[in-house]
Amino acid sequence: MNSQTLQPFGQHLLSTVWHAEHDGQRWHAGRLAPREALPVTVAGGTVHYGLSVFEGLKAYRGANGRPHLFRPRDHARRLQQSALRLALPTVPEALFLEACAMLLAAVDDDLPPMGAGAIYLRPTLYASDEGLGLRPGRRHGFTVIANPCIDPPRKQLRLWAEPVMSRAAPGGLGGIKAAANYAAGLGGLLAARDRGYDDVLWLDALTHTALCEAGTMNVFAELDGVLTTPPLDGTLLAGITRDTVLALAAQRGLATAEAPITLAALRAASAAGRLGAMFGTGTACRLVEIVEIGTDQGPIVPTAGDTVETFYQALKQAQEAGDEGWNWPVPASTVATAAVEAASA
Ligand SMILES: Cc1ncc(COP(=O)(O)O)c(C=O)c1O
Structure with a gap:
């Protein structure tokens, strides 16, 4: 382990990145490079038109x-879907895996011991040619950045339900991981922070x-005993x-639903004692408890319970040690071998 003290997510970016270029026809062999040496033009589609998508x-x-x-592989597939929407060249799964495995091997000293943290990888796909005017990019870069970070701390967040601004509309980019979002x-x-909240809902x-x-x-949200998500x-x-x-909830025999959740339903459930815990999930934060939702009509306060800790621990276990029945953790050595085999096939 490198002597550099582990920091929270997003702060310590390693100099070594993995980088490949697409010339409009095909991807050229990728390589390790110092991040500072990569050319990024100010006069192209990424800076002007947001022609950039990424993974984490x-x-x-x-x-x-x-x-x-x-x-x-799920991240590789999601990057492909993001790329298609913005007319960026898709990154083949084998190339995505090769990039992650090669970079990881190069920065192995920075990977913390089990339980202490992780290396967050940020594969980023972007237009790299010059020229103004809205059109698909003609040349592209695919760069993976590495960020060693501590295991995410348990957090309790107060969210502000934004009543006017929107992040994504039907038919827009909300379903992909586009920088523009x-x-x-x-x-x-x-706006949420101005009101004293931690983040926006x-x-x-x-x-x-x-x-x-x-x-x-x-x-x-745990609504009427059903773990529900939009x-x-x-x-x-x-x-x-x-x-x-x-998947972890289903494995435990818990009822789950992917269904609309209105603020009105949350408020009514809260008043009737039918609203259990609420939490947010993501690769960077793992799982954080939502302890309040601020709205123009007053706050909605979920009920604390065991659910948050149960799922935090279940996720941590699945991410670090794996879970029987799924092949979620993929050894970096397997990834590298699969990538080499795909390249020579
Ligand atoms: C807008 C948004 N929603 C949800 C997520 C959670 O996605 P994942 O669990 O794949 O990290 C993220 C994290 O990347 C995000 O940026």
Whole structure:
């Protein structure tokens, strides 16, 4: 382990990245490079038109001391879906896996011991040619950035349900991991903070009555004993942690639902004692308790219970040690071998 003290998510970015270029015809062989040496033009589609999509996945050190990636193929597939929507060249799964495995091998010293943290990988796909005018990019870069970080601390968040601004509308980009979504979301985050809340809770763009997702998390509510999360209607990200929680809940025999959750339903359930815990999920934060939802009509306060701790621990176990029945953690060595085999096939 490197002597650098582990920091919270997003702060310590390693200099070594993995980088490949697409010339409009094909991907050229990727390589390790110093991040500072990569050319990024100010006069192209990424800076001007937001032609950029990305992923966020974590590598952990397992009990055997070896590194693994959590659900890397699901992240690779999601990046492909994001790319298609913005007319970016798709990154083949084998290339995505090769990039993650090669970078991980190069920065192995920075991967914390089991239980202490992870390396967050940020595969990023973007237009790299110059020229103004809205059109698909002609050249593209695919770069993976590495961020060693501490195990996410247990957090309790107060969310502000944004009544006016929207992050994503039907038919828009909300279902993909496009950089533009985060630009659209910044105003909501700042408005929430101005009101003394930690983060924004986005509502549906048409009526501002139903929950969508939080700033960088999917949301869950225990409603009438059913662990409920908003459906994937294209306006929110299909979180891989969300999917993992749904699977872990089903494994435990708990009732789950992917169904609309209105503020009115939450308020009524809260008044009738039918609202249990609420939490948010994401790769960076793992799982955080939502202790209040601020609205123009007054706060909604979920009921604390064991659910948050149960799922935090279940997720941590699944991410670090694996879970019988699923092949969620993929050893980095397997990933590298599969990538080499695919390349030579
Ligand atoms: C907007 C948004 N929603 C949800 C999530 C959770 O997705 P995942 O669990 O795949 O990290 C994220 C995190 O990347 C996000 O940025």
